[in-house]
Structures are given as C-alpha cells and as structure tokens.
Amino acid sequence: MSTFLLLSASMGDGHDTVAAALAERLRADGHQAVRADVLELLPGRLLGAGLRGSYQTCMRYAPWVYGGVHAAFLRPSRGPGSAPMAAAAGPGLLALVEQASCDAVVSVFHLAAQTAGRLRSSGRLRVPSAVVVTDFALHQQWLHPGNDLHLCLTPQIADEVAAATGRPAVATGAILGTRVLAARKAPQQAGSAAQAGVPVERPRVLVSAGAWGVGSRFADTARALTAAGFAPAVLCGRNERLRRRLSLLPGVEALGWQEDLPAVLASSSALVDNAAGQTALEALALGLPVVGFRPIPGHGRQGVLAMAELGLTRVAATPHELVRELADLIHGPARPVDPALFDGDPAAELARLVGAPGRGA
Structure with a gap:
C-alpha cells in the first residue's frame, strides 16, 4: 500500500x-x-x-x-x-x-x-x-x-x-467519479432520449456555465434554444445572481449547484459547453452529444476547439449553427466516443x- x-x-x-x-x-x-x-x-x-x-x-x-x-x-x-x-x-x-x-x-x-x-x-x-x-x-x-x-x-x-x-x-x-461510472454502466438511463428511440417533443438541452456560473449571453442562448423547440436548462453553478435572472425567462430551467450532476445529465439530450472541462467529459461518458458555443476566453476557447478537432464534440459559431448542430446530433444516429477516453x-x-x-x- x-x-x-x-x-x-x-x-x-x-x-x-x-x-x-x-x-x-x-x-x-x-x-x-x-x-x-x-x-x-x-x-x-x-x-x-x-x-x-x-x-x-x-x-x-x-x-x-x-x-x-x-x-x-x-x-x-x-x-x-x-x-x-x-x-x-x-x-x-x-x-x-x-x-x-x-x-x-x-x-x-x-x-x-x-x-x-x-x-x-x-x-x-x-x-x-x-x-x-x-x-x-x-x-x-x-x-x-x-x-x-x-x-x-x-x-x-x-x-x-x-x-x-x-x-x-x-x-x-478522463478520470471519472463513481457516480458517473455507475451511470455509465446503466446505458438505459444515459444519453439522448431521442437516440434511444423515445419520442421527445422538446428535448432538454443543458447549457453549462461551470461551477462559478461564468460565460457570456446565456439568456440569448436560452431564448434561441426555446424558439427552436428545445427545453433549455442552464447549469448556473454557484452563481445565484445568474440563476435568478435566467429563471425569469419563459420556458427556461435555471439550475443551481447540482450535487448529482450525472443524474441531471442522464435526463437530458445534449450539452452546450463553454469550457471543455469535466462537465463535457462526463456528458460524453454518459452518451450525450456536446456542442461548444460561446466559450470562455483562454483555456476554454482553446479546449473547445481542441475537443472538436479530435472529433469528440462540435463547435457552433452562431445561434443558428448551434440549433442546427443540436438537431442533427439529437435526432440523428448516435456517434459513440472511443471508449479508450474513459477506460x-x-x-x-x-x-x-x-x-x-x-x-x-
């Protein structure tokens, strides 16, 4: 030992x-x-x-x-x-x-x-x-x-x-915690409901703001997703001010800090990511497609681009591209990630x- x-x-x-x-x-x-x-x-x-x-x-x-x-x-x-x-x-x-x-x-x-x-x-x-x-x-x-x-x-x-x-x-x-590993072993609970053959009228799309609730134009992103027929849920982390502001938007679910993030991921259809961090990796491990959008400067932007270059995720430059990528990923065939990333x-x-x-x- x-x-x-x-x-x-x-x-x-x-x-x-x-x-x-x-x-x-x-x-x-x-x-x-x-x-x-x-x-x-x-x-x-x-x-x-x-x-x-x-x-x-x-x-x-x-x-x-x-x-x-x-x-x-x-x-x-x-x-x-x-x-x-x-x-x-x-x-x-x-x-x-x-x-x-x-x-x-x-x-x-x-x-x-x-x-x-x-x-x-x-x-x-x-x-x-x-x-x-x-x-x-x-x-x-x-x-x-x-x-x-x-x-x-x-x-x-x-x-x-x-x-x-x-x-x-x-x-x-990736180094994943026991909750993610347990959810990963239960494929019927993870991944896109649409890809699993379950009809979804308004697929739930998570928008990640990280633990500190940082990023740009979350309200605009949420509105664009709502208008396109998605049900956006913004992970505001510990930024209570952001959560209160977004909770006023019709059709938007504003979430605070989540103790069991794997459960939230498993009940969703896709993730919009701005930092290429652990949340994106956990989403991929559970079968959720990930789209990088409006990344935070510095390591966030560099990481989002690097993940896309590796074919792990996609990147959208505009709200129109974001909606198009999400529709393709959620309603199209599943694209499994190389298990070597998690095993x-x-x-x-x-x-x-x-x-x-x-x-x-």
Whole structure:
C-alpha cells in the first residue's frame, strides 16, 4: 500500500473533481490518498485566497482580461513553462510531503505541477512526482521536466508532453467519479432520449456555465434554444445572481449547484459547453452529444476547439449553427466516443511509478 498526495486547486470545481475521482480510484486499489490545495501552500494563506477571488471576479465580470493573461502566460507551447509562484509554494509542499509520509506527489493543477517539478529537479523532493493534465489544449505551465510522469487525456496530448519535456507521458483518459461510472454502466438511463428511440417533443438541452456560473449571453442562448423547440436548462453553478435572472425567462430551467450532476445529465439530450472541462467529459461518458458555443476566453476557447478537432464534440459559431448542430446530433444516429477516453487506469500507472502493486497484481 502506498500513500499519494493529490495536489489540486479550488479554481472552479473541475480540478478538485478530478482529484476526488482519482482518490476514489486509488483507495479502491488499496492505497491511501491525501488531498490538498496548492493555493493553501502559498505563504500567508491570503495570497491563495486573493488569487482565487481575483480569478473568479475576472471570469465573471471581465473575462477578456483573463484572455489576455492566458495569451501572455498560459499560451499553448511545446516548451516547458516557469511559474514564479511555484517557488513560493515549495516550502509548504515539502512540509506537507513530510507530514503525510507520502510515496508520491500527484499534481492536478498546473501551478502544482510547476511547484513539484522545480523541487524534484533540484533534488529537494525525494519522492516521485506525477502530473494529471486535465486540459485538452496543452499549455506550457503544465510542463516541467522535473516531473517523472504525465497522465494525459489522449495519446496526442501525451506525445506533445513527451516531446516538450523529454519525460514519460501516457494517455489514461478522463478520470471519472463513481457516480458517473455507475451511470455509465446503466446505458438505459444515459444519453439522448431521442437516440434511444423515445419520442421527445422538446428535448432538454443543458447549457453549462461551470461551477462559478461564468460565460457570456446565456439568456440569448436560452431564448434561441426555446424558439427552436428545445427545453433549455442552464447549469448556473454557484452563481445565484445568474440563476435568478435566467429563471425569469419563459420556458427556461435555471439550475443551481447540482450535487448529482450525472443524474441531471442522464435526463437530458445534449450539452452546450463553454469550457471543455469535466462537465463535457462526463456528458460524453454518459452518451450525450456536446456542442461548444460561446466559450470562455483562454483555456476554454482553446479546449473547445481542441475537443472538436479530435472529433469528440462540435463547435457552433452562431445561434443558428448551434440549433442546427443540436438537431442533427439529437435526432440523428448516435456517434459513440472511443471508449479508450474513459477506460484507462490512472491508478495503475501511479502504482507502477512508485513500484507498488496495482489492481489485479
């Protein structure tokens, strides 16, 4: 049995969701998993909270500013990055590794990857360091040659990482939680009702705004879907102001934070996505077609385009295109996603990294 320190960041909910799902996988294989937030390792604690708060405010009210920051510091690149704050989080990470007596550090956020990579390359971090790359559009802050292993969503991303760092990278696919995996094993409950042969007068289409309820022109999108004969349901996350505003629109279902998102997905016919994050992956795992529309700037836009290029989703540039794509996907033949995207075993790869037996060993 090995102990893994999973280092995530509460920037939205996607990274924490992946870390929680990975912890479930590791524990099921008999290992211990300790979760921590890299923002809490920054000195003074207020620095991490300030970063989180400023990022949330920026994404809600001035997303174009984040787009500029992404272009300047998080741009796609084939070379390793350098995060100045990684040095500041280093002492906290070393203290946590010693306290937890862990056998490996697993970064599920790019600042964590930079922090662990710096410490590993300098010899101060004496246990292996792995990185779970959660983005479809790779950027340089995920890359540090000090890390021992990268776990990636697809073989294409793994090849990019290996070429950029000179270090091992493998494709383990999406890391899904137990609720999604359970729903995935019940195909009669998942996917498009229309594709399953069930008549649907007004197919329910989810519109995702992420955990923080960020994005643009949700009311316009909902109106366009309603006018086209769909029943839009907007996932507003924890943005209560957005939920209240959208709840006033006729024919629109405005949803707050969902504790059981797989159940909501399973009762819907399609997802309109703006971030290429965990919600889109869970939708695909449950058989829902996904259309990218009005993506958030930076990693959202890059990821939406990357998913479409891989043939996993489609992209619409206008409300007319969105309606057309949804009609084709919902009422047309099902287009299954390669099961390799969901059937990988990241826990086994991590066990191999530390020389521990995995499932079935």
